[in-house]
Amino acid sequence: MDGGPESRARAAGRERRLLSGLAGRRRGPLARHLLLLPTGVWTAIFFLGPLVLLGLYSFGRENLITLNVSLNWTLGNYQELGNPIYRSTLLRSLELSAETTIACAILGFPLAYLISRCRGRLQWLLLGAVIVPFWTSFLVRTYSWVNILQTFGPLDSLARGLGLTRSHINLLYTPTAVGIGIVYSYLPLMILPIYVALERVDDGLLEAAADLGAGGFRAFLRVVLPLGTPGLIAGMIIVGVPAAGEFVIPEILGGGKTLMIGNIVANQFLEVSNYPFGAALAMSLMVVLMIAVFSLRRIQSRLQI
Amino acid sequence: MPETTKEGVTRGGRVLSRRRLLLEGAGAAAGFAVLGPAIEGCGAASKSTSGGSSSGTAVMENYPNWMGSNVVQQFERQHPHARIKQVSTAPTSESAIVPLLKSGTYDFGLGDTTVGGQAKEIGILQPVDLARIPNIKYVSDYFRKNFPYGIPTDYGKVGIGYRPDLIKEKITSWHDLWRLAPKFSGKIVFIDLDRDSMGSALKYLGYSTNTHDPAQLQACKKALLKIKPHLQAFLGTNVGRGLIDGSTLIAMDWDFDVALNKQKQPKIEWVNPSEGMTAYLEGWMAVKGTKYLPLIEEFMNFALAPKQYGSFVNTTGSAYVEPAARQYIQKALATSPIIAPDPAVLRLVEYETYLGNALPMWESTWQEIKA
Amino acid sequence: MNLRRHSFAVIAGLAVLLFLWIPLIAVAINSFNRNVIMTGWSGFTTHWYSQAFHNQPVRAGVVSTIIIGAISTAASLVLSVTAGLWWRQASGRARRVFDALVYARIILPEVVFATALFFFFNLIHLGLGIGAIIIGHTVWNSAYATLIIQARIVGLDPALEEAAADLGATPWRAFRRVTAVLLLPGVVTAGLLALTFSFDDVVTSFFMGGAATAPLPIVLFGLIRFEITPEINAVGVLFMLFTVAMMSLAVSSFRAGESVVRRGGADRLMGMYRR
Numbered sequence: 001m002d003g004g005p006e007s008r009a010r011a012a013g014r015e016r017r018l019l020s021g022l023a024g025r026r027r028g029p030l031a032r033h034l035l036l037l038p039t040g041v042w043t044a045i046f047f048l049g050p051l052v053l054l055g056l057y058s059f060g061r062e063n064l065i066t067l068n069v070s071l072n073w074t075l076g077n078y079q080e081l082g083n084p085i086y087r088s089t090l091l092r093s094l095e096l097s098a099e100t101t102i103a104c105a106i107l108g109f110p111l112a113y114l115i116s117r118c119r120g121r122l123q124w125l126l127l128g129a130v131i132v133p134f135w136t137s138f139l140v141r142t143y144s145w146v147n148i149l150q151t152f153g154p155l156d157s158l159a160r161g162l163g164l165t166r167s168h169i170n171l172l173y174t175p176t177a178v179g180i181g182i183v184y185s186y187l188p189l190m191i192l193p194i195y196v197a198l199e200r201v202d203d204g205l206l207e208a209a210a211d212l213g214a215g216g217f218r219a220f221l222r223v224v225l226p227l228g229t230p231g232l233i234a235g236m237i238i239v240g241v242p243a244a245g246e247f248v249i250p251e252i253l254g255g256g257k258t259l260m261i262g263n264i265v266a267n268q269f270l271e272v273s274n275y276p277f278g279a280a281l282a283m284s285l286m287v288v289l290m291i292a293v294f295s296l297r298r299i300q301s302r303l304q305i
Numbered sequence: 306m307p308e309t310t311k312e313g314v315t316r317g318g319r320v321l322s323r324r325r326l327l328l329e330g331a332g333a334a335a336g337f338a339v340l341g342p343a344i345e346g347c348g349a350a351s352k353s354t355s356g357g358s359s360s361g362t363a364v365m366e367n368y369p370n371w372m373g374s375n376v377v378q379q380f381e382r383q384h385p386h387a388r389i390k391q392v393s394t395a396p397t398s399e400s401a402i403v404p405l406l407k408s409g410t411y412d413f414g415l416g417d418t419t420v421g422g423q424a425k426e427i428g429i430l431q432p433v434d435l436a437r438i439p440n441i442k443y444v445s446d447y448f449r450k451n452f453p454y455g456i457p458t459d460y461g462k463v464g465i466g467y468r469p470d471l472i473k474e475k476i477t478s479w480h481d482l483w484r485l486a487p488k489f490s491g492k493i494v495f496i497d498l499d500r501d502s503m504g505s506a507l508k509y510l511g512y513s514t515n516t517h518d519p520a521q522l523q524a525c526k527k528a529l530l531k532i533k534p535h536l537q538a539f540l541g542t543n544v545g546r547g548l549i550d551g552s553t554l555i556a557m558d559w560d561f562d563v564a565l566n567k568q569k570q571p572k573i574e575w576v577n578p579s580e581g582m583t584a585y586l587e588g589w590m591a592v593k594g595t596k597y598l599p600l601i602e603e604f605m606n607f608a609l610a611p612k613q614y615g616s617f618v619n620t621t622g623s624a625y626v627e628p629a630a631r632q633y634i635q636k637a638l639a640t641s642p643i644i645a646p647d648p649a650v651l652r653l654v655e656y657e658t659y660l661g662n663a664l665p666m667w668e669s670t671w672q673e674i675k676a
Numbered sequence: 677m678n679l680r681r682h683s684f685a686v687i688a689g690l691a692v693l694l695f696l697w698i699p700l701i702a703v704a705i706n707s708f709n710r711n712v713i714m715t716g717w718s719g720f721t722t723h724w725y726s727q728a729f730h731n732q733p734v735r736a737g738v739v740s741t742i743i744i745g746a747i748s749t750a751a752s753l754v755l756s757v758t759a760g761l762w763w764r765q766a767s768g769r770a771r772r773v774f775d776a777l778v779y780a781r782i783i784l785p786e787v788v789f790a791t792a793l794f795f796f797f798n799l800i801h802l803g804l805g806i807g808a809i810i811i812g813h814t815v816w817n818s819a820y821a822t823l824i825i826q827a828r829i830v831g832l833d834p835a836l837e838e839a840a841a842d843l844g845a846t847p848w849r850a851f852r853r854v855t856a857v858l859l860l861p862g863v864v865t866a867g868l869l870a871l872t873f874s875f876d877d878v879v880t881s882f883f884m885g886g887a888a889t890a891p892l893p894i895v896l897f898g899l900i901r902f903e904i905t906p907e908i909n910a911v912g913v914l915f916m917l918f919t920v921a922m923m924s925l926a927v928s929s930f931r932a933g934e935s936v937v938r939r940g941g942a943d944r945l946m947g948m949y950r951r
Binding site: 032033035036037038039042043046047048049050051053054057107108110111113114115117124126127128129130131132133134135136137138139140141143144145147148150152153154157184187188189192193195196197199200227230231233234237238241242245262265266269270275278279282285286289290293294297 | 682684685686688689690692693695696697698699700702703706714715716754755756758759761762765766774775776777779780781782783784785786787788789791792793795796799800811812814815818820822823824826827828830831858861862864865868869872875876878892893896897900904908909911912913915916919920923927
């Protein structure tokens with residue numbers, strides 16, 4: 001073809017379209033939303049469907065003897081939530097979640113940062129090292145903590161052997177044990193998102209910071225932390241939200257002495273079979289946690305570069 | 306180490322207790338099958354008439370391994386046109402069994418007295434003709450009387466297991482336990498189930514384990530809250546395990562669990578508290594609308610033959626209801642006074658019945674205790 | 677890597693890594709312990725491993741768990757990558773709605789979701805079983821995966837893809853050589869997480885499995901309720917080893933085709949572009 005100005009303009013136009021197409025800014029509306037189709041369809045059918053059903057249940061009533069649920073359009077279930085026991089249990093669970101999330105963040109950040117500074121094989125190895133212990137199945141791990149923390153168990157023998165304590169330790173079935181169990185179980189969930197975000201922090205940036213006079217901690221504060229924050233926020237959500245509903249670990253390691261909101265919810269569905277009330281409880285819990293999460297997201301969007 | 310029984314090594318070598326399978330948390334009624342509690346108007350597929358066929362396949366709702374090894378195979382061999390299909394559901398509580406039976410998927414199933422009571426009340430219980438189950442004669446009258454819903458198979462009473470060698474005290478009653486609690490604070494375990502813990506506390510107070518009285522329940526709650534600070538834990542499984550190495554000194558526990566742990570640690574002692582014990586009594590009951598009633602009755606009869614029933618006890622290790630089966634029960638279990646059906650002990654036992662309208666009250670009381 | 681500059685991270689990081697391995701080491705050691713109640717060591721035995729190996733429900737459980745995990749993870753990655761790319765250029769309002777649904781999937785307690793999904797399946801007459809479990813797992817696995825991939829996408833510089841376009845790459849080629857490459861750490865991480873979640877899951881699996889299917893955690897649950905013996909530890913160790921073996925196989929075949937250090941490629945591109 002000839003290389004005249006017309007064809008060159010056409011080529012430039014094509015290029016521009018390619019460009020915006022790649023950057024995704026001005027694709028045709030259909031093509032753009034095509035990407036959303038898989039998630040959209042899946043969520044609509046298999047999440048929203050059940051959720052709507054749940055909502056309907058929350059306005060229903062159940063005869064606890066015959067176990068027949070009827071749709072009465074009643075607010076009774078929500079009114080029952082006024083009982084102070086639910087508020088105090090919820091607060092207790094949120095408190096536990098906050099504490100364990102912070103602990104996970106503090107413990108997880110250094111390791112995530114370390115992994116992100118490694119290259120190639122070493123990085124894979126470390127990632128694997130983080131995940132592999134968690135392929136032993138949740139129950140096996142948790143009961144292993146029971147074994148480790150119990151009186152006459154390995155930790156007990158170790159502490160006494162090292163002379164750290166004269167009498168036997170009494171760690172099992174205490175809030176501390178629960179904390180250890182939860183922090184342990186959720187730590188990879190904090191490490192991985194932070195790693196993902198930190199991985200794109202170029203070493204060059206840190207070198208540049210050092211060249212400009214900011215070493216060590218200052219560089220961390222001004223460069224690493226801000227760039228890792230999207231991952232940190234993601235980690236806090238992935239850890240904090242499920243931790244708030246956690247009840248299995250408090251049962252196993254805590255000796256069932258403290259009621260968590262997760263217990264109450266699970267009881268409604270598994271033991272009491274009071275689905276309408278359970279549904280109302282679940283919906284309310286969702287609202288509370290949604291508010292918490294969206295507040296966190298506000299922070300994240302403000303921090304976005 | 307695995308135990309050898311007459312049938313060989315049992316699965317995992319240990320006692321499988323149905324009661325232990327009641328666990329808070331992640332378990333669920335897997336066999337919810339077709340229609341759980343259906344929204345009214347959508348209609349549950351309930352069959353309303355019971356049929357009479359002795360050939361075909363009867364579906365049984367059961368706990369995992371809660372059957373004598375080979376019992377089903379031998380039955381099927383003797384009755385060529387009959388099949389028993391066991392669906393192991395392992396629900397987390399007795400109340401979760403009723404929706405299963407209601408769903409119409411099962412012809413019969415395992416449930417305790419509370420399940421039977423509720424099933425009868427909502428009209429899904431199919432009475433069985435005991436005349437067609439002659440082997441019921443081997444079951445003591447006492448159990449037959451207390452389980453009018455079908456055939457009783459086993460029971461479990463809640464008493465006390467402790468280490469007299471370590472605490473240098475003698476315990477004979479719930480009063481002793483409550484009295485000694487402050488002294489051995491932090492070394493006492495209770496059962497993490499409402500009927501068992503609250504029932505025992507009610508016995509301690511001299512009340513019935515099936516009370517509907519709010520005042521009594523409040524007193525029960527107070528008693529449990531009073532001892533709660535001294536408790537090491539509420540446990541739902543492996544309750545008395547700490548007794549073996551002494552990390553637990555006193556445990557409210559089921560008879561079979563203490564008997565089991567005693568085999569590992571002979572210094573553990575079992576107590577039938579003088580005020581009385583709450584207990585569950587369970588058995589097989591048929592569901593209304595089943596088409597295989599004669600088949601079920603034949604199977605029930607077969608399973609109650611002393612040899613087959615002995616096999617059942619060997620597999621489950623549970624307290625048994627047929628004294629005649631003792632010759633077929635392995636020595637360790639047969640000679641244990643803890644699970645033997647001793648009339649003097651049974652006089653102290655009260656079986657749990659269906660609470661009906663008192664259920665919400667019990668549930669909220671238990672919640673307040675645990676909170 | 678400059679060890680001196682990162683000395684704190686190295687020490688703290690390795691300490692935490694050790695903490696992560698403590699239960700695994702305890703599990704492994706106890707799996708050979710002759711002592712049934714595992715307080716104190718009573719001698720070495722492989723009895724528990726043979727017991728675990730011959731346990732038919734355990735073997736079946738391992739197989740079904742791996743299948744469920746693999747398919748659900750793959751599905752979740754597809755869902756989350758496509759959704760993440762859409763999210764990149766979506767409007768603020770659309771993003772907020774999308775995010776709300778992602779969070780909702782994580783926030784809804786699993787026991788509630790599992791029950792609701794179960795009733796929903798009954799309503800639309802869909803059968804239970806492995807397929808149903810996979811569907812359930814994918815709902816929340818895709819949510820977690822989306823969050824992780826979003827954390828990565830947020831930092832994706834469109835300039836790199838523009839550079840690729842400038843150099844004549846088609847949209848698909850640009851995606852394959854630039855975008856996918858840059859997303860890879862996020863995708864791999866999300867995949868690892870989803871896989872682990874699936875392997876561990878009890879609640880959804882129990883509700884959606886029906887009576888016939890028992891993935892490994894449920895089998896373990898039953899074993900634990902019977903009695904806690906070292907057999908459980910043996911099962912845990914065996915499953916972990918099996919998974920590691922399979923992952924190594926997958927990784928080595930993946931690496932046979934492509935180079936792993938992706939940043940090198942993007943850096944070179946960036947360098948070319950910037951100059």
